[in-house]
Amino acid sequence: MKANTNTHIVIIGNGMVGYKFCEKLLARKKNDQEFMLTVFGEEPRVAYDRVHLSEYFAGKSADDLTMASKEWYEENNIRLFLSDPVVDIDREEKLVRSHHGHVVHYDYLIMATGSGAFVPSIPGVEKDGVFVYRTIEDLELIQAYARKAKRGAVLGGGLLGLEAAKALLDLGLEEAHVVEFASRLMPRQIDDAGSKILQSQLESLGLNIHLAKSTQEIVGDDCIKGMQFVDNAFLDVDMLVISAGIRPRDELAKIAGLETHPRGGIIVDNGLRTSDPSIFAIGECALAHHMIYGLIAPGYEMADVVANTLTGIDKEFLPYDMSTKLKLIGTDVASFGDPFIEEPACITIRYENKAKGIYKRINVSPDGKELLGGILVGDAEQYNMLLQTCKNKTILPPDSEDLILGSRGGEEAGAGVMSLPDDALICSCEAITKGMLCHEIGEKGNNTIDLLKKSCKAGTGCGGCVPLVKDIIQGVMKQNGQYIKTVICEHFDHSRQELLDLVKMNGLKTYGEVLNEFGHGDGCEVCKPVVASVLASLWNENVLTKDRAPIQDSNDRYLANIQKGGTYSVVPRIPGGEITPDKLIVIGQVAKKYNLYTKITGGQRIDLFGAHVNDLPLIWEELIDAGFESGHAYGKALRTVKSCVGSTWCRFGVQDSISFAIEIEDRYKGIRAPHKFKSAVSGCIRECAEAQSKDFGIIATEKGWNLYVCGNGGSKPQHAQLLASDIDKETCIKLIDRFLMFYIKTADPLTRTATWLNKMEGGMSYLKAVVVDDLLGLASAFEEEMQTLINNYKCEWKEVVGSPELRKRYNHFVNVPEKDPTITFEEMRTQKRAKEWV
Amino acid sequence: MEPTHNTKDRITWHLACNVSDIPEDGGGCALIEGKQIAIFNFARRGEWYATDNQCPHRQQMAIGRGMIGSQGDEPKVACPFHKKTFSLKSGQCLTDDEYKINTFPVIVRENQVYIGL
Numbered sequence: 001m002k003a004n005t006n007t008h009i010v011i012i013g014n015g016m017v018g019y020k021f022c023e024k025l026l027a028r029k030k031n032d033q034e035f036m037l038t039v040f041g042e043e044p045r046v047a048y049d050r051v052h053l054s055e056y057f058a059g060k061s062a063d064d065l066t067m068a069s070k071e072w073y074e075e076n077n078i079r080l081f082l083s084d085p086v087v088d089i090d091r092e093e094k095l096v097r098s099h100h101g102h103v104v105h106y107d108y109l110i111m112a113t114g115s116g117a118f119v120p121s122i123p124g125v126e127k128d129g130v131f132v133y134r135t136i137e138d139l140e141l142i143q144a145y146a147r148k149a150k151r152g153a154v155l156g157g158g159l160l161g162l163e164a165a166k167a168l169l170d171l172g173l174e175e176a177h178v179v180e181f182a183s184r185l186m187p188r189q190i191d192d193a194g195s196k197i198l199q200s201q202l203e204s205l206g207l208n209i210h211l212a213k214s215t216q217e218i219v220g221d222d223c224i225k226g227m228q229f230v231d232n233a234f235l236d237v238d239m240l241v242i243s244a245g246i247r248p249r250d251e252l253a254k255i256a257g258l259e260t261h262p263r264g265g266i267i268v269d270n271g272l273r274t275s276d277p278s279i280f281a282i283g284e285c286a287l288a289h290h291m292i293y294g295l296i297a298p299g300y301e302m303a304d305v306v307a308n309t310l311t312g313i314d315k316e317f318l319p320y321d322m323s324t325k326l327k328l329i330g331t332d333v334a335s336f337g338d339p340f341i342e343e344p345a346c347i348t349i350r351y352e353n354k355a356k357g358i359y360k361r362i363n364v365s366p367d368g369k370e371l372l373g374g375i376l377v378g379d380a381e382q383y384n385m386l387l388q389t390c391k392n393k394t395i396l397p398p399d400s401e402d403l404i405l406g407s408r409g410g411e412e413a414g415a416g417v418m419s420l421p422d423d424a425l426i427c428s429c430e431a432i433t434k435g436m437l438c439h440e441i442g443e444k445g446n447n448t449i450d451l452l453k454k455s456c457k458a459g460t461g462c463g464g465c466v467p468l469v470k471d472i473i474q475g476v477m478k479q480n481g482q483y484i485k486t487v488i489c490e491h492f493d494h495s496r497q498e499l500l501d502l503v504k505m506n507g508l509k510t511y512g513e514v515l516n517e518f519g520h521g522d523g524c525e526v527c528k529p530v531v532a533s534v535l536a537s538l539w540n541e542n543v544l545t546k547d548r549a550p551i552q553d554s555n556d557r558y559l560a561n562i563q564k565g566g567t568y569s570v571v572p573r574i575p576g577g578e579i580t581p582d583k584l585i586v587i588g589q590v591a592k593k594y595n596l597y598t599k600i601t602g603g604q605r606i607d608l609f610g611a612h613v614n615d616l617p618l619i620w621e622e623l624i625d626a627g628f629e630s631g632h633a634y635g636k637a638l639r640t641v642k643s644c645v646g647s648t649w650c651r652f653g654v655q656d657s658i659s660f661a662i663e664i665e666d667r668y669k670g671i672r673a674p675h676k677f678k679s680a681v682s683g684c685i686r687e688c689a690e691a692q693s694k695d696f697g698i699i700a701t702e703k704g705w706n707l708y709v710c711g712n713g714g715s716k717p718q719h720a721q722l723l724a725s726d727i728d729k730e731t732c733i734k735l736i737d738r739f740l741m742f743y744i745k746t747a748d749p750l751t752r753t754a755t756w757l758n759k760m761e762g763g764m765s766y767l768k769a770v771v772v773d774d775l776l777g778l779a780s781a782f783e784e785e786m787q788t789l790i791n792n793y794k795c796e797w798k799e800v801v802g803s804p805e806l807r808k809r810y811n812h813f814v815n816v817p818e819k820d821p822t823i824t825f826e827e828m829r830t831q832k833r834a835k836e837w838v
Numbered sequence: 839m840e841p842t843h844n845t846k847d848r849i850t851w852h853l854a855c856n857v858s859d860i861p862e863d864g865g866g867c868a869l870i871e872g873k874q875i876a877i878f879n880f881a882r883r884g885e886w887y888a889t890d891n892q893c894p895h896r897q898q899m900a901i902g903r904g905m906i907g908s909q910g911d912e913p914k915v916a917c918p919f920h921k922k923t924f925s926l927k928s929g930q931c932l933t934d935d936e937y938k939i940n941t942f943p944v945i946v947r948e949n950q951v952y953i954g955l
Contacts, residue, residue: 450923450932454932454933454934454935457934460922460933460934490909490910491907491908511863512863512882515882521908522880522882522883522907522913523863523907523908524907524908524909524916524923525904525905525907525916525921525923527907529905547862547863549861549864550862550865550906551863553905553918554903554904554918554919557903557918558903562900562903562918562919565898566898809861812867812899813868813869813874814854814859814860814866814867814868815854815855815859815868815869816869818869820874820899822874823899837898838896838897
């Protein structure tokens with residue numbers, strides 16, 4: 001039967017790769033007589049799809065999983081021996097002998113013996129109820145045993161282990177546990193953060209996940225009754241599936257004297273030849289490039305390489321990209337390139353959305369030009385694009401975060417508000433809903449704030465809704481396909497962020513210069529305060545000097561809060577809410593002398609109301625003499641840093657929250673931002689200072705401090721989110737410096753940190769990446785800029801009190817010394833109150 | 839300098855203040871004949887304006903403390919309370935047709951500011 005022209009090829013192993021080799025070789029053969037193929041398989045079935053083994057439990061039959069039927073082998077003249085493993089290779093005579101005694105000659109021998117389940121040597125693994133998860137036979141055994149079991153565990157949190165655990169649930173077990181030795185799931189594919197997202201997804205499906213668990217013993221008499229862990233924990237289970245990895249099937253190769261690796265695997269060269277040039281090894285039994293390729297794609301590639309070689313084409317097996325994308329019990333999990341490379345070898349960008357169960361990470365080369373790898377959990381839609389970008393070393397766009405976050409920027413603004421329902425009340429003063437605004441903007445063409453104020457009075461009351469109304473204008477115009485650019489007003493074709501950069505680069509310090517250089521027209525009540533804020537945020541010079549007094553908004557104009565009736569309120573700074581009895585007395589005396597209404601504020605200080613503009617410098621003179629400073633209650637600046645007493649008095653306190661609050665307040669006082677910002681420091685987890693409702697809040701832990709950012713009280717309360725935990729004071733201050741400067745430099749006018757974050761594409765993950773991981777490489781610049789502002793701090797009231805020129809502006813009339821005679825008060829509970837306006 | 843407003847038949851000019859009493863591109867308030875008059879030194883345009891100091895919206899005496907600027911070519915002032923804006927030329931409220939304030943002619947002679955009532 002042996003014709004001289006025929007090349008005899010024997011394939012040991014009828015798994016997926018062994019089968020694929022046959023298929024590829026047949027596709028390449030030039031005529032029917034060229035090759036004579038013989039296949040030996042250990043399993044009773046023809047090669048089946050092991051990758052989708054779990055679907056056997058989901059109702060697929062063994063036939064459904066079959067790669068090719070027995071008929072296919074017959075049709076292609078392949079001799080197939082099943083349930084008949086090869087037991088010996090005579091390399092000198094080039095003969096193989098099977099378990100059943102078949103002896104077959106080969107010219108070339110292909111070892112495709114695959115791998116078996118790796119079973120760790122834990123005492124008790126031999127007990128009944130302990131299984132591996134590798135073949136259809138294993139699954140049949142598991143299925144049978146599961147009928148009388150209630151609680152099952154899987155040892156191993158890799159892909160197969162997780163699938164096995166889900167299978168246990170599907171088989172009707174009451175509980176399914178996953179026990180993983182590593183500190184994360186799928187440790188070969190994803191990182192800790194990805195694992196956490198995946199874990200929460202799996203837990204929501206009913207799986208119990210135990211990480212960093214080392215199994216000491218499998219307990220039980222004959223049958224398994226539980227798992228004893230090294231940390232003394234015990235898991236009560238009555239069946240266990242071991243899916244702790246694979247072990248290359250190299251025992252036959254060892255017997256044949258082929259070179260194998262001490263840790264398993266038949267060593268092959270780049271052509272996949274073993275130490276015997278007539279013998280090749282492919283698939284999971286082969287050790288190529290010092291590794292076992294435990295995925296199907298490189299296995300198929302190996303089959304292709306050898307099929308090429310045997311048909312006369314030189315082909316090498318190159319180190320194979322281990323990128324994978326799979327759907328794991330409904331959750332996308334993908335990793336590509338080098339998913340784990342760490343800084344400084346790369347720049348890592350992370351996006352995390354716990355609510356949606358999404359985690360994305362990309363690793364970009366330090367020069368920002370190449371994609372090195374990444375991880376996707378929960379949403380792998382971008383996998384193919386990213387993989388191509390990575391493989392082809394495509395030059396990345398300047399904003400590489402766009403790869404996972406999508407295009408960001410001005411044109412994206414307003415997306416949030418457009419998701420509000422039509423009946424959402426936007427302007428509560430005038431009872432105007434989003435639907436009404438959309439109608440005004442879209443149907444009637446009233447697409448500026450001024451036009452809207454006129455047409456429906458939106459934003460004409462307290463004005464608090466104006467930023468939201470602007471977002472809606474943008475949203476509607478964008479929906480209608482109109483081009484919009486976020487500009488400050490008709491006088492500046494720039495966003496606040498652009499203007500800040502321009503003013504900084506050009507070192508401008510007055511409104512006149514900024515308007516001449518970068519604006520047109522004569523300015524207005526919108527752009528003036530914006531420029532004033534930008535100048536203050538950049539240089540921190542007194543806001544009332546040079547030409548800056550008339551560009552300040554109502555309150556900053558007089559360094560006091562204008563109140564109903566035209567009087568002002570005065571708020572001295574009381575850092576951390578700590579005040580001496582003497583200072584309390586001074587406040588009382590001043591209030592009495594100038595007939596001021598006094599009230600404790602929500603920020604732990606004292607507000608003095610009803611001051612005539614003429615009296616403001618006199619009041620402040622006395623306060624400053626007593627050691628007070630401006631509290632900036634009038635400014636878009638740091639307000640208070642609220643504190644609880646912490647460890648100085650409180651029996652629960654773990655850190656000295658008052659001292660830290662005072663330090664923080666003293667550090668950031670007087671710094672102006674796009675909007676006011678508040679802080680608080682709590683001395684323990686009880687959070688009495690309500691730090692999580694602040695723009696940045698600090699909560700003491702046993703080990704240090706947790707820093708939260710972007711919280712808000714007010715009309716749209718929002719909890720602050722954790723930026724960093726268990727950090728020391730110095731780190732905490734550094735992160736706050738960076739966070740505040742990033743906010744100051746990028747937020748739109750009158751946007752609080754919470755809204756700023758809500759509009760930020762990438763949200764908290766992006767903010768964290770910038771502030772903590774220094775994604776943009778700006779951290780040290782932020783810290784320096786903040787330090788410059790801090791160094792420039794002067795109490796602006798002290799400056800006013802000491803300057804006759806500035807004091808002069810604190811007169812109601814320019815021509816007579818009288819106070820405004822129209823101001824009247826009403827009495828209330830022995831104090832005064834402003835007269836109700838008409 | 840010529841008055842920046844068309845004068846009516848009978849105008850009495852009142853000395854209000856010195857030029858330096860009103861900040862450049864800002865305003866102030868003078869008490870004239872018992873009336874509170876807001877005066878603006880629109881230095882950028884080389885123009886002076888005077889209006890009622892009281893905002894008709896909530897009857898607050900504060901227009902003189904408002905920020906000035908332009909809408910298109912129209913010079914305007916914004917009330918510090920609720921940012922109603924008014925034309926400095928006509929006194930018409932630009933954000934709400936309902937409101938209007940009085941405007942008065944201004945002349946500046948030898949560093950003195952005169953308002954015509």
